[in-house]
Amino acid sequence: MKQFKEVLHSGYQQTLEITKVLFESKTEHQHLVIFENPVFGRVMALDGIIQTTEKDEFIYHEMLVHVPMFAHGNIKDVLIIGGGDGGILREVLRHQTINSACLVEIDAAVIDLCQTYFPLHSKGAFSHPKAEITIQDGCAFVKNTPKKYDLIICDSTDPIGPGESLFTAEFYRDCKSILNDDGIMVTQNGVLYFQMEEAKNTYTFFTQLYKDVGFYRAAIPSYVGGDMAFGWASDNTHHRKTTLSLIQKRFYEAKVKTKYYTPELHFSAFALPQYVIDALPANTRTSAICEHVS
Numbered sequence: 614m615k616q617f618k619e620v621l622h623s624g625y626q627q628t629l630e631i632t633k634v635l636f637e638s639k640t641e642h643q644h645l646v647i648f649e650n651p652v653f654g655r656v657m658a659l660d661g662i663i664q665t666t667e668k669d670e671f672i673y674h675e676m677l678v679h680v681p682m683f684a685h686g687n688i689k690d691v692l693i694i695g696g697g698d699g700g701i702l703r704e705v706l707r708h709q710t711i712n713s714a715c716l717v718e719i720d721a722a723v724i725d726l727c728q729t730y731f732p733l734h735s736k737g738a739f740s741h742p743k744a745e746i747t748i749q750d751g752c753a754f755v756k757n758t759p760k761k762y763d764l765i766i767c768d769s770t771d772p773i774g775p776g777e778s779l780f781t782a783e784f785y786r787d788c789k790s791i792l793n794d795d796g797i798m799v800t801q802n803g804v805l806y807f808q809m810e811e812a813k814n815t816y817t818f819f820t821q822l823y824k825d826v827g828f829y830r831a832a833i834p835s836y837v838g839g840d841m842a843f844g845w846a847s848d849n850t851h852h853r854k855t856t857l858s859l860i861q862k863r864f865y866e867a868k869v870k871t872k873y874y875t876p877e878l879h880f881s882a883f884a885l886p887q888y889v890i891d892a893l894p895a896n897t898r899t900s901a902i903c904e905h906v907s
């Protein structure tokens with residue numbers, strides 16, 4: 614039996630059965646493989662690390678989009694860094710109140726191949742009139758764009774290879790300079806149990822830049838290891854603490870249909886386990902604790 618062994622965490626690897634390899638090549642930037650697995654359906658891996666699967670993608674994409682969207686309530690312009698599979702773009706475009714969704718992906722091959730092999734990730738989002746697609750390194754884009762955004766979603770790979778620059782102080786600084794005062798930035802920050810250092814780094818950089826910093830969580834089975842952390846940064850200290858009743862009101866009015874996200878999950882996702890709070894830098898960690906104010 615053919616197997617895919619993921620190389621991400623030291624001392625622990627997940628192995629997936631491969632029923633069929635659908636595509637494999639070295640793109641301009643990374644090694645890309647798409648294969649079929651009995652549990653997750655089609656799976657895409659970059660440089661040996663699973664990026665997305667047909668069956669569980671909805672959890673990650675819905676949480677990375679709808680939590681900041683409904684916490685804020687008036688997002689107009691969205692910037693997506695990475696996200697070449699189109700899943701984030703698809704969820705952003707479910708919000709009919711937005712003006713524009715700009716996606717910046719370094720690897721054109723990821724967009725092309727995902728449209729072919731994962732058509733339900735983008736569901737036509739790449740040709741939506743509000744979508745603006747740029748093939749460029751996200752770091753260079755955020756340094757040079759004259760535009761400002763209400764929401765920046767960093768749908769990156771792990772900080773290895775091309776994704777490494779998306780976890781630096783410089784990148785976070787440049788993002789802050791193109792974020793509107795009331796805006797929110799969210800990031801994929803790895804699986805907390807295995808990748809705490811990564812979460813700590815982002816947290817430290819964010820606390821140097823923003824008034825309100827935290828994480829929220831969701832477990833995505835193919836990102837093995839329990840809760841994945843999503844980084845949160847904003848100068849508006851209220852967004853992270855938006856009340857459940859307001860989130861519910863916004864969600865029901867928006868008529869966004871979801872498979873994972875609910876207002877109740879949104880509200881509870883900000884609560885952090887004690888071991889995570891303890892691991893965050895002591896001088897800054899009080900802001901990670903989420904007090905919901907009514």
Ligand code: AG3
Pocket residue numbers: 621662663664665673696697698699700701768769770771801803804808835836837
């Ligand atoms: N990008 C995030 C993959 C992270 C994998 N890391 C891990 N398993 N700890 C996903 C792209 C989906 N649009």
